[in-house]
Amino acid sequence: MHTLDLHSGTSDDILSLDNIRSVLQRLEDTIVFQLIERAQFARNQKMYEPLAFKELEEKEGWKGTWVEWFLKETESSHAKLRRFEAPDEYPFTDLKQLPKPILASVEYPPLLHPHNINVNNKILDYYTKQIVPNITKKFGEDSDDGHYGSAAIRDVEVLSALSRRIHFGMFVSESKFRSDPASFIPNIHSKNREALAALITKPAVEAALLIRLAEKARVYGQDMNRPASKDDEREREAKIEVEEVVKIYKTFVIPLTKEVEVDYLLTRLQGLSPEEVQRLSNQPPN
Amino acid sequence: MHTLDLHSGTSDDILSLDNIRSVLQRLEDTIVFQLIERAQFARNQKMYEPLAFKELEEKEGWKGTWVEWFLKETESSHAKLRRFEAPDEYPFTDLKQLPKPILASVEYPPLLHPHNINVNNKILDYYTKQIVPNITKKFGEDSDDGHYGSAAIRDVEVLSALSRRIHFGMFVSESKFRSDPASFIPNIHSKNREALAALITKPAVEAALLIRLAEKARVYGQDMNRPASKDDEREREAKIEVEEVVKIYKTFVIPLTKEVEVDYLLTRLQGLSPEEVQRLSNQPPN
Numbered sequence: 027m028h029t030l031d032l033h034s035g036t037s038d039d040i041l042s043l044d045n046i047r048s049v050l051q052r053l054e055d056t057i058v059f060q061l062i063e064r065a066q067f068a069r070n071q072k073m074y075e076p077l078a079f080k081e082l083e084e085k086e087g088w089k090g091t092w093v094e095w096f097l098k099e100t101e102s103s104h105a106k107l108r109r110f111e112a113p114d115e116y117p118f119t120d121l122k123q124l125p126k127p128i129l130a131s132v133e134y135p136p137l138l139h140p141h142n143i144n145v146n147n148k149i150l151d152y153y154t155k156q157i158v159p160n161i162t163k164k165f166g167e168d169s170d171d172g173h174y175g176s177a178a179i180r181d182v183e184v185l186s187a188l189s190r191r192i193h194f195g196m197f198v199s200e201s202k203f204r205s206d207p208a209s210f211i212p213n214i215h216s217k218n219r220e221a222l223a224a225l226i227t228k229p230a231v232e233a234a235l236l237i238r239l240a241e242k243a244r245v246y247g248q249d250m251n252r253p254a255s256k257d258d259e260r261e262r263e264a265k266i267e268v269e270e271v272v273k274i275y276k277t278f279v280i281p282l283t284k285e286v287e288v289d290y291l292l293t294r295l296q297g298l299s300p301e302e303v304q305r306l307s308n309q310p311p312n
Numbered sequence: 313m314h315t316l317d318l319h320s321g322t323s324d325d326i327l328s329l330d331n332i333r334s335v336l337q338r339l340e341d342t343i344v345f346q347l348i349e350r351a352q353f354a355r356n357q358k359m360y361e362p363l364a365f366k367e368l369e370e371k372e373g374w375k376g377t378w379v380e381w382f383l384k385e386t387e388s389s390h391a392k393l394r395r396f397e398a399p400d401e402y403p404f405t406d407l408k409q410l411p412k413p414i415l416a417s418v419e420y421p422p423l424l425h426p427h428n429i430n431v432n433n434k435i436l437d438y439y440t441k442q443i444v445p446n447i448t449k450k451f452g453e454d455s456d457d458g459h460y461g462s463a464a465i466r467d468v469e470v471l472s473a474l475s476r477r478i479h480f481g482m483f484v485s486e487s488k489f490r491s492d493p494a495s496f497i498p499n500i501h502s503k504n505r506e507a508l509a510a511l512i513t514k515p516a517v518e519a520a521l522l523i524r525l526a527e528k529a530r531v532y533g534q535d536m537n538r539p540a541s542k543d544d545e546r547e548r549e550a551k552i553e554v555e556e557v558v559k560i561y562k563t564f565v566i567p568l569t570k571e572v573e574v575d576y577l578l579t580r581l582q583g584l585s586p587e588e589v590q591r592l593s594n595q596p597p598n
Binding site: 032048051052054055056059062063066079081082085086096099100103104106107109128129130132172174175183238241242245246248250251265 | 318334337338340341342345348349352365367368371372382385386389390392393395414415416418458460461469524527528531532534536537551
């Protein structure tokens, strides 16, 4: 089972590092798949420029971009089904613009401390300015194939997966905080971001991730519609450049996840009584 | 370039068998990817039963299933962006329930003869009764993980790709009809489905497709999150059973595509004058 069972798991099960790791690894597959799907279309820069489709403004009053409109439409349907009540889902659209859920709320076990973290603006910005141009390079910087709908569907998929991946860092923070609050508390009080980052970072895990990701991009990105040379599938043409996929994680996903993780830790004691903080400070690590 | 450029290509370019083949092969990748994505969630049979979520009826007046509601919502957004004006896109939702496009129409080159073919009801039925139970077998027949939103997003992706693949058969029919109308016309007049099917079928191409598809399912379905035995990636665990993917094409996609292809051919002379039919009958094959 790769999916976090938020509906029937206990807090301890959900926040176990084994479970978190399997969710994050399965999300790598989704991100690689959906990047490959997006990379079959041209850059289509028009989709990322505000007011580039005048009908969206005239008929829908929409002043943002084509892709932001697609995100708003998609997230509106999903909001009705209470997607954004789940502690691992964060919308790109302002919650005030989204409809209320029509389904009754689900009871989630207590997982995250209350917070207001949402870095989707940063994700959309990097995606538009870096990821799309890089993965569509083969078509050219000014490439436009008119497939705005198909490309935007992929954009929404990639963006949602990246968002879930990056915000999932808060589960890592919460899990590690719970297992040893005494180590975190002084650094939270002193707002020592570097020390907090060091407490949740394992360089060996990051290195292994990048190796695994490169292998996924190589294997899943093989173009099996062209003949392999010498019957060796390692020689097949690639639908996406392995280095581009690795770069997305190395220069963006991992650093931004860490930022989210530390931001979350900095809010972790808010609203707790001094007695409660004292109790946590005295709790032995497990 | 794998995508049919409906916006700038000429009819001849778009209907070339080379172009059609590359679109169909690229769609195989999408179908395999999205099946793998769906297969990470449980069967969730409740999503496919009408009125199983009473709030959808109470608050949205929706008497269909959860997945049909998702299709309607998704297709409503896409309809505004004129998706269903494209000659290779067919909605699952009744067109009368979908909003009008807000974008001005695109001029497509003349491609298909006017027709009313839409087999999406058959696709949804087979998908619900055969594909979903088969690809989620590992979780059990009654498996339910509560991930109805995530699973439905994948359902919509698989269904849209299957629909595009199967209806694309009409491009095959049109292409082959144009290259040799004289061979088709007597069989259209006599409604000889078998003869028409024989004119558009190449058993060697179908056999090659099934081999290629099995290879795609094997390669793209590798679970790279678990260690490979003996460093041989052919031994990795599979996220989807290769035989299930092949079966979907063999018992469903290929036969239903053929049905669509023949149905289309049977309407191909409607509205033509006797003189036009005569002219086509005299046209030498190319």
